[in-house]
Amino acid sequence: MAGRVAAAVRALAAGGLAVLLLAGCSGDAGSTETTASCDRGGCTDIPLETIExxxxxxxxxxxxVVESTYDSFQDWHLGATLLLPEGAEDPVAASEDDWDGVADDEGVHRTVEATTQDGRTTLVIEVFTV
Incomplete structure (x- = not known):
């Protein structure tokens, strides 16, 4: 029974994410906001607000946003390469979530790789379920 409940929670979370990402694809008429490009295989060019x-x-x-992708089949995966402004604080350090790749209570995994060059930090993040 607990396994079915956990599966249902993951399905609802994935469904909510899909709605959020589809909203990012649609954009408002006349908007200058970046919108994602989606097809049956997933989405690319995810807007920064959606990534947040x-x-x-x-x-x-x-x-x-240097690059970003989202795909789902039975599980979902968001990947993004982000370039932080010079001198910016590390947003992962301030996060309430663990970014160690271990699943949280909702079954969501988060990983990050950070590199700094010329005062700017590049974050490669992944948020996914399995």
Whole structure:
């Protein structure tokens, strides 16, 4: 029974994420906001606001999305490469979530790799279920 409940919670979370990402694809008419490009295989060019919502990170003003993807079949995966502004604080350190790849109570895994060059930090994040 507990396994079925956990599966239902994961399905609802994935469904909520899909709705969130589809909303990112649609964009408002006349909007200058970046919108995702989606097809049956998933989405690319995920807007920064959506990445923040899904990852739970509070990214500093001026963060750039270098690349981003979302895909799902039975599980879902969001990956993004982000370039933080020079001198920005590490948003992962301030996060309430663990970014060690271990599943949280909802079955969501989070990983991050950070590199710094010329004062700017690049974060490669993954948020996913299995």
């Amino acid at each position: 919502d899904v990852s739970g990170l509070d990214l500093p003003e001026g963060t750039e």
